Structures are given as C-alpha cells and as structure tokens.
Amino acid sequence: QTTIHWFRRDLRIQDNAALYYALKENKKVLPVFIFDTVILEALDDWADKRVVFIHQSLLHLQEQLEEFGTSLLVVHTDPVQFYKSVRPQAVYTNHDYESYALTRDAAVKKILEAKGVHFNxxxxxxxxxxxxxxxxxxxxxxxxTPYSKKWKAKLNAFFLKSYPTEKYFKNFKACKSIALPSLKDIGFKDVDAIFPERVIKTSIIEKYDKQRDFPAIRGTSRLSIHLRFGTVSIRKLAQVAKKKNEVWLNELIWRDFYAMILFHFPHVEARSFRPAYDHIEWRNDPEEFEKWCDGQTGYPIVDAGMRELNATGFMHNRVRMIVASFLTKHLLIDWRWGEAYFAKKLLDYDLASNNGGWQWAAGSGCDAAPYFRVFNPALQTQKFDPKMEYIKKWVPEVGTENYPKPIVDHVFARDRVLSSYRKALNK
Ligand code: FAD
Structure with a gap:
C-alpha cells in the first residue's frame, strides 16, 4: 500500500525530516503536493510570482524524483477533500504553525484517523x-535577547544534523511520470520572474555584520524565499551561520522567535501583541496609503523601498524597517494595512516574520521599538545610503521637479504620532 509524503513548505528531497521518516519506515512512498484551493483562491493576483516559484520548484523536484524511478503527484484541490478521497498506508508531513494550517491539519488528521490511517x-x-x-x-x-541566549545554549550537533533521506531513496514508490498541471490549469499565468539563486554565498555571510545595513550593497543572503518554501534546509544554513558569523545566526534565530510567538500568541494575526496599542486612533487616509504603496511620498528612501518592492518582490531589511515606521508613525496608518500590502507583494512573505516585523515597527509587538522611537528618514539615509546609490537606482528623478514634495513634514508628523500614541497608551 502507498504511503504519502505531503510536501508543503519543504520543497526539497535532501535533509527533510518528514520525508526521511516516511522513507525509513515504509516501502512505497509517493510524494504529493496539493495546490491548496483555499489558499490560492484568496490571492487576488493571477500572475502571482510566488505561485510561479512553487511551480518551478515542483518541476525541479519532479525531475529529481524521476531519477529514482518515482514521480510527484500534484493535485489542485482542497486538502481536506483530497484526504477524504484516498486511503494510504500513512501520511507524513512537516509542521506548519500558521492558524489556517493548524486548523486544516487538525481536520485532515481527523479524517485520516477515522480510517485508521496515521498522520505523522x-x-x-x-x-x-x-x-x-x-x-x-x-x-x-x-x-x-534572553530567547536567543537560551536558543544558543540549547543548540548542539543533534539539532543541526541533517536527515539523510538519500539512504532510503530505494523506498520511493516505483511509478511512471505523472503529468504536472500547468500554471494555466490551476488558474494562474506564467510570468517572467527572476528568483534569487539557491546558493549560500559564504563571502557574503562572512562580511554580513559589516554590510547588512546598506541597501546599495549586496550584503545579505537573499535566501528568504528559499527558507519560505523550504527549497533550502534551515539546519544547513544554521550550520554555516554557526561557523561563519554569529550576527547572521541571530537573524535565523529571529525567524524561529517569530514562528514561536505566532504559535503561542495566535491573536497577533489580527490584533496587537500589546492590547493597549489597539486603542490608537489611526488616521487611515486612503490617498496617503496609495502614495505610500506607489512610492510617491516625497521621502526618497521610503519611495525607493516601495518601488523596489513593487518591481522585484523584495525589499532590503533596513528599508523594510524605514517604510514600516513611516507608514505607521509619519502617516498614522494602521500597521495591518502595511502588513497586508507586504503580504501581497513580498516573494518571501511569511506570516510570522511579516507580522513580527510590522508590530515591531509600530511598537505594538513583543520586544518592539519603543513607541517614542520614530525613524527619521533623512538620518537613516545619511547613515545607510550616504551616497544615495540605492535611492538613485529606484528614484532616478529625485531632486528634480518631477519628484513629489514630502507628503507630510517630519517634525509635525513626529509630534502628531507621539501625542496619538500617548493618548492611546495613557502615557
Ligand atoms: P538575511 O539578512 O540574509 O537573513 C537570513 C534569513 O534570516 C532571512 O532569509 C530570513 O529568513 C531570516 N531573517 C532575517 N531577518 C529577519 C527578521 N527580522 N525576522 C525574521 N526573520 C529574519 N522576512 C521574511 O522572511 N518574510 C517576511 O514576510 C518578512 N516581512 C518583514 C516585514 C517587516 C516590516 C520587516 C521589518 C522585516 C520583515 N522580514 C520578513 C524580515 C527581513 O526583512 C527579511 O527576512 C530579510 O530582509 C530577507 O533578506 P535576506 O534573505 O537577504 O536576509
């Protein structure tokens, strides 16, 4: 009887925990991926590049799997319906901590267990x-900080050890090639997209602590999309980080931290981590929001970031912090609006990290920037893009008449947000 390995955010055959156990404990393992209609129908862009990335990754996976005499079954349906219709020996999959996934997995487990099928x-x-x-x-x-200290103290070789799936590749189910649905078949368009390479550039990691804050430099790994979809293994990256640069290791720990926060405090998905911050009276001006989205605020570093995001699906971390602070503090627009815009545009969109980043910038999150800290875009530019190289790349008309005047005066905006925040927080 067939055993299913259900691929989700783990689109690789090397060093994959659930796949390792599926292959080790069973003889006929069939890899399956489900284009989840519940998730896809919520996307409002039929040219969404993330779907293209998943599709390309599946083609690559299938090619690799076929070398071992098996294939990859890709279906387009609601996973709960799918598991109602099959009766495998067992199903293996990796954890997902988002609330939708937790509910879906609980439903799948119930259906399978009612048939006597283990969901591992x-x-x-x-x-x-x-x-x-x-x-x-x-x-x-x-x-x-205390979380990361405990994290590091607990780390040992066991937690970094990779799962040697290749030892058991003989246990894949032998089958002929299974046709993969096209993007069109699942209601999407194939668009040209260039994705960051799946390469760990050690020369970048080694200099990470010195270069990571300068958006004009290629100073960060650009592996976020691969971490998002599991086309690289976090254990592999953490091994490199431990050897090469502790500052980079800290970034990987932030990722664990936000996943842990989302798991224990699922209310952050809709509300502020700190309840008092839900009393802020946001201005929520739709025209100003649109200017922010389009990179037309008249603040060059903010506009450069938003234009980079709109054009590429990526934004440098330093600039993410600046644009998020600007939206929430200078424009007094609800962090959830910004969070939702990023969720639509970021190739590396991850609920836990995005929510954590936004709540950090708004001041409403755990371990967030204090409410009185309002990034000054001009000072940030002087520090992190002193030659305006990044800005000129994305805002070539800066300094000319074609460039808009600032949407709001910095000092005025700073006073306004401080009094609004004080009022809400009774400070
Ligand atoms: P590197 O600097 O090379 O870091 C390596 C990896 O560590 C990243 O790929 C990422 O997985 C993780 N990481 C780094 N910084 C953080 C962080 N602050 N929080 C959590 N994980 C981190 N990251 C996402 O992966 N998805 C998001 O949706 C997301 N939204 C964000 C929204 C805001 C408002 C802010 C301020 C940050 C957000 N981040 C998000 C974190 C960070 O900006 C990106 O992970 C990083 O810019 C990705 O580039 P990189 O792969 O070159 O990262």
Missing part, C-alpha cells in the same frame, strides 16, 4: 519550535 508530522522548518526554547518557569519568551 515533524519539525522541519525551524531549529526550535513551540515550547522547545522557553523560560525556566515554562512560559514562552516574549523578549528576543
């Missing part, structure tokens, strides 16, 4: 999950 799930996406790193009193951490 594993940690794969992060180094430490759920309550693996917690305070001595067994509560979850809400501040990053």
């Amino acid at each position: 799930t594993y940690k794969d996406q992060v180094i430490f999950e759920k309550s693996e790193v917690q305070k001595d009193n067994e509560e979850p951490y809400t501040v990053f």
Whole structure:
C-alpha cells in the first residue's frame, strides 16, 4: 500500500525530516503536493510570482524524483477533500504553525484517523519550535535577547544534523511520470520572474555584520524565499551561520522567535501583541496609503523601498524597517494595512516574520521599538545610503521637479504620532 509524503513548505528531497521518516519506515512512498484551493483562491493576483516559484520548484523536484524511478503527484484541490478521497498506508508531513494550517491539519488528521490511517508530522522548518526554547518557569519568551541566549545554549550537533533521506531513496514508490498541471490549469499565468539563486554565498555571510545595513550593497543572503518554501534546509544554513558569523545566526534565530510567538500568541494575526496599542486612533487616509504603496511620498528612501518592492518582490531589511515606521508613525496608518500590502507583494512573505516585523515597527509587538522611537528618514539615509546609490537606482528623478514634495513634514508628523500614541497608551 502507498504511503504519502505531503510536501508543503519543504520543497526539497535532501535533509527533510518528514520525508526521511516516511522513507525509513515504509516501502512505497509517493510524494504529493496539493495546490491548496483555499489558499490560492484568496490571492487576488493571477500572475502571482510566488505561485510561479512553487511551480518551478515542483518541476525541479519532479525531475529529481524521476531519477529514482518515482514521480510527484500534484493535485489542485482542497486538502481536506483530497484526504477524504484516498486511503494510504500513512501520511507524513512537516509542521506548519500558521492558524489556517493548524486548523486544516487538525481536520485532515481527523479524517485520516477515522480510517485508521496515521498522520505523522515533524519539525522541519525551524531549529526550535513551540515550547522547545522557553523560560525556566515554562512560559514562552516574549523578549528576543534572553530567547536567543537560551536558543544558543540549547543548540548542539543533534539539532543541526541533517536527515539523510538519500539512504532510503530505494523506498520511493516505483511509478511512471505523472503529468504536472500547468500554471494555466490551476488558474494562474506564467510570468517572467527572476528568483534569487539557491546558493549560500559564504563571502557574503562572512562580511554580513559589516554590510547588512546598506541597501546599495549586496550584503545579505537573499535566501528568504528559499527558507519560505523550504527549497533550502534551515539546519544547513544554521550550520554555516554557526561557523561563519554569529550576527547572521541571530537573524535565523529571529525567524524561529517569530514562528514561536505566532504559535503561542495566535491573536497577533489580527490584533496587537500589546492590547493597549489597539486603542490608537489611526488616521487611515486612503490617498496617503496609495502614495505610500506607489512610492510617491516625497521621502526618497521610503519611495525607493516601495518601488523596489513593487518591481522585484523584495525589499532590503533596513528599508523594510524605514517604510514600516513611516507608514505607521509619519502617516498614522494602521500597521495591518502595511502588513497586508507586504503580504501581497513580498516573494518571501511569511506570516510570522511579516507580522513580527510590522508590530515591531509600530511598537505594538513583543520586544518592539519603543513607541517614542520614530525613524527619521533623512538620518537613516545619511547613515545607510550616504551616497544615495540605492535611492538613485529606484528614484532616478529625485531632486528634480518631477519628484513629489514630502507628503507630510517630519517634525509635525513626529509630534502628531507621539501625542496619538500617548493618548492611546495613557502615557
Ligand atoms: P538575511 O539578512 O540574509 O537573513 C537570513 C534569513 O534570516 C532571512 O532569509 C530570513 O529568513 C531570516 N531573517 C532575517 N531577518 C529577519 C527578521 N527580522 N525576522 C525574521 N526573520 C529574519 N522576512 C521574511 O522572511 N518574510 C517576511 O514576510 C518578512 N516581512 C518583514 C516585514 C517587516 C516590516 C520587516 C521589518 C522585516 C520583515 N522580514 C520578513 C524580515 C527581513 O526583512 C527579511 O527576512 C530579510 O530582509 C530577507 O533578506 P535576506 O534573505 O537577504 O536576509
């Protein structure tokens, strides 16, 4: 009887926890990917590049799998319906911590167990999950620094060891090539897109601490889309980080931290981590929001970031912090508007990290920037893009008459946000 390995955010055959156990414990393992109609129907862009990325990754996976005499079954349906219609020996998959996924997986488990089919799930996406790193009193951490200290203290070779799936490739189910649906078949358009390479550039990692804050330099790994869809293994990256640069390791720990926060505090998906911040009276001016989205605020570093995002689906981390602070603090627009815009545009969009980043910038999150910290775009530019190289790349008309006047005066905006925040927080 066939056993299913259900690929989701783990689109690779090497060092994959659930795939390893599926192959080790069974004889006829068939890899399956489901284009989840519940997720796809919520996307409002039929040319979404993330779907193209998944599709390309599946083609690559299938090619690799066919070398081992098996294939990849790709279906386009609601996973709950799919599991109602099959009766495998067992199903193996890796954990996903988002609330939709948790609900879906609970439903799938129930359906399968009612048929006597085991649903086996594993940690794969992060180094430490759920309550693996917690305070001595067994509560979850809400501040990053002590969390990261405990994380590092707990780390040992065991947690970084890769899962040697290749030992058991003989246990894939032998089958003929299965046709993969085209993007058109699933209601999407094939668009030209260039994705960051799946290469760990050690020369970048080695200099990461010195170069990471300068958006004009290629100073960060650009691996975020690969981490998002599991086309690289986090254990592999953490091994490199540990050897080469602790500052980069810290960034990988932030990723674990936000996944842990989302798991323990699922309310952050809709509300502020700190309830008082839900009393802020946002201005939510739709025209100003549109100017921010389009990179037309008259603040060059903000506009450069938004135009980079619109054109490429990527934005440098330093600039993400600046544009998020600008939206929430200078324009007093609800962080959830910005979060939703990023969710639509970022190729590396990840609910936990995006929500964490936005709540950090708005001040409403765990371990967030204090409310009185309002980034000054001009000072940020002087520090991090002193020659305006990044700005000129994305805003070539800067300094000319064609460039808009600032949407709001910095000092005025700063006073306005401080008094609004004070009022909401009773400070
Ligand atoms: P590197 O600097 O090379 O870091 C390596 C990896 O560490 C990244 O790929 C990422 O997986 C992880 N990482 C780095 N910084 C962070 C961080 N602050 N929080 C969590 N993980 C981190 N990252 C996402 O992956 N998806 C998002 O949707 C996302 N939204 C963000 C929204 C805002 C408002 C902010 C301020 C940050 C957001 N980040 C998000 C974090 C960060 O900006 C990106 O991970 C990073 O820019 C990706 O580039 P890189 O792969 O070159 O990262």
